[in-house]
Amino acid sequence: MANAENNRPIAIDLFAGAGGLCLGFEQAGFDVPVAVEIDPVHATVHQFNFPLCKIIPRSITKTTGQQIRAVAKLSAQQSIAAVIGGAPCQGFSAMGPRLSNDPRNRLVEDFLRLVAELQPSYFVFENVRGLTCDRNRPLLDIIISRIADINYQIIYPWKILNACDYGIPQNRERLFLIGAKSNKPLLSYPQPLQNPPTCHDALSDLPNAEQFQQLIAHGETLASLPKPRNFYAALMRCYSEQGWYYGYRRQWNPALLTNSIRTNHSQTSRDRFARTPPGTREPISHFFRLSPDGICNTLRAGTDSARGSFTSPRPIHYQYPRCITVREMARLHGFPDWFRFHSTKWHGARQVGNSVPPPLARAIATEILKALGHAPTAPHKTLSAGNEQLLTMVASEAANYWGIQSPIRQRNRVLAQSTSAS
Incomplete structure (x- = not known):
């Protein structure tokens, strides 16, 4: 065994x-x-x-x-x-x-x-x-x-x-x-x-992604992170041995902020987000705005390529008038910072x-x-x-890497056959 x-x-x-x-x-x-x-x-x-x-x-x-x-x-x-x-x-x-x-x-x-x-x-x-x-x-x-x-x-x-x-x-x-x-x-x-930890516990030590110009096109940058401000943040950053539990340690750079590509919101959206009280939904987009003292709503994957490749709505940050990044989603989901996701927002958010x-x-x-x-x-x-x-x-x-046919066309065909038969 x-x-x-x-x-x-x-x-x-x-x-x-x-x-x-x-x-x-x-x-x-x-x-x-x-x-x-x-x-x-x-x-x-x-x-x-x-x-x-x-x-x-x-x-x-x-x-x-x-x-x-x-x-x-x-x-x-x-x-x-x-x-x-x-x-x-x-x-x-x-x-x-x-x-x-x-x-x-x-x-x-x-x-x-x-x-x-x-x-x-x-x-x-x-x-x-x-x-x-x-x-x-x-x-x-x-x-x-x-x-x-x-x-x-x-x-x-x-x-x-x-x-x-x-x-x-x-x-x-x-x-x-x-x-x-x-x-x-x-x-x-x-x-x-x-x-349970709060949204503030999970996110407060992460820098605002919008401080970094390079995060417009790329999801990672070197950042000077402050000392973890609470026990949960310390676990997510593996700041002590306890953060590894009984798992394998990984070689990683704790100063590298990853999976943090920015979303270019319009100023109109930003103004609406800013007016939305924490813990409520923005009335136009219906995005939930996190409360620093509360917990996040359920993070969803969005649809896959067979359904149109739509990213599920991400919550609005409790402090900043923007949706949270994939790394911030990962913090709210319990993934430590060494864990990496796909470089795009769509795949990364789907994986979380x-x-x-x-x-x-x-x-x-x-x-x-x-x-x-x-x-x-x-x-x-x-x-x-x-x-x-x-x-x-x-x-x-990725399909070529594994030496397989991409399952997207196969999945579309099966779903289409299933729908037509119903």
């Missing part, structure tokens, strides 16, 4: 994205040797941040447990502690059309198929709370029945967890189904923490909005370790910085 080299339990991520779940499990004390991710842009960013993790750049529908074991160099006798993943949720989300025949909904069945093939001690399945609404409850009941069919049990009653209860300043509710093999003890959902906040993932992973009776250990290895070209590739370049 543990990596023989460093005695860290093994987890496999089936819907990796940029790596929120992966980072949380790593910080808790797991190794994640393999991750599956169909989007080649997300896959390149994941490889940058997790150089020890091998990417399978295709859909889980075309992936077998045997292939995953081969890539991870795990024999059939070596056990896996956890299989984790959050299937694409557009078919279930209350924000979208909730198409019952959306082909992405079928990925849930493939997730469970791979659980059955890999036989982990535990699994974690994350999805939007829309899966629990009346319209989708029959599907949720089928999923739970299917879990029993593959000889797993889940913590019941299942829970919707809010990330703000686990150490980040964001209201973000998601369904978590946590399952155990029938011969393994069930764990508990992690206990909520008291007094689609991810499980690492502190919430870490809390769940910690409960799994307790159930396993495993004491976490911190690795001694420091990982080198990745190739920054991985952070700038467009979809066609």
Whole structure:
């Protein structure tokens, strides 16, 4: 169950994205040797941040447990502690059309198929709370029945967890189904923490991106950051060893402000933003303005290329009359500053909005370790910085990098066929 080299339990991520779940499990004390991710842009960013993790750049529908074991160099006798993943949720989300025949909904069945093939001690399945609404409850009941069919049990009653209860300043509710093999003890959902950090805690030590002319066209610049002003900011900047938890240290430059490309708002928009009281919505754009003493609204991903490539509205900064940057989104999501996203605002915001906040993932992973009776250990290895070209590739370049066909045309065709059949 543990990596023989460093005695860290093994987890496999089936819907990796940029790596929120992966980072949380790593910080808790797991190794994640393999991750599956169909989007080649997300896959390149994941490889940058997790150089020890091998990417399978295709859909889980075309992936077998045997292939995953081969890539991870795990024999059939070596056990896996956890299989984790959050299937694409557009078919279930209350924000979208909730198409019952959306082909992405079928990925849930493939997730469970791979659980059955890999036989982990535990699994974690994350999805939007829309899966629990009346319209989708029959599907949720089928999923739970299917879990029993593959000889797993889940913590019941299942829970919707809010990330703000686990150490980040964001209201973000998601369904978590946590399952155990029938011969393994069930764990508990992690206990909520008291007094979540605020937006001010998360953002106050970051300089205003609009001070830097170069951030108009590029997302990074050297900046003189003040000493962290609170515990949360210190964690995000890995100012002490505690910020690394039980994860691998990374080589990085703490003076480099990254993923902070500016948005050119019109003066009219700026005036409206400035007039909007913190904690309320601007009446024309309906953008939420952060409150320094409150928490952020749910950060969303926007639409992918199959739906028109629209960036989801980002909140207005509580101090400045502008929308927050991707780095500020990352702070509100619990990603440390060494973690990098794609260089564009669209991909970067999508990667944050689609991810499980690492502190919430870490809390769940910690409960799994307790159930396993495993004491976490911190690795001694420091990982080198990745190739920054991985952070700038467009979809066609990323697909060429992985030696695959870009999934965009395939996804458009499948969705079109699904829509015409409905």
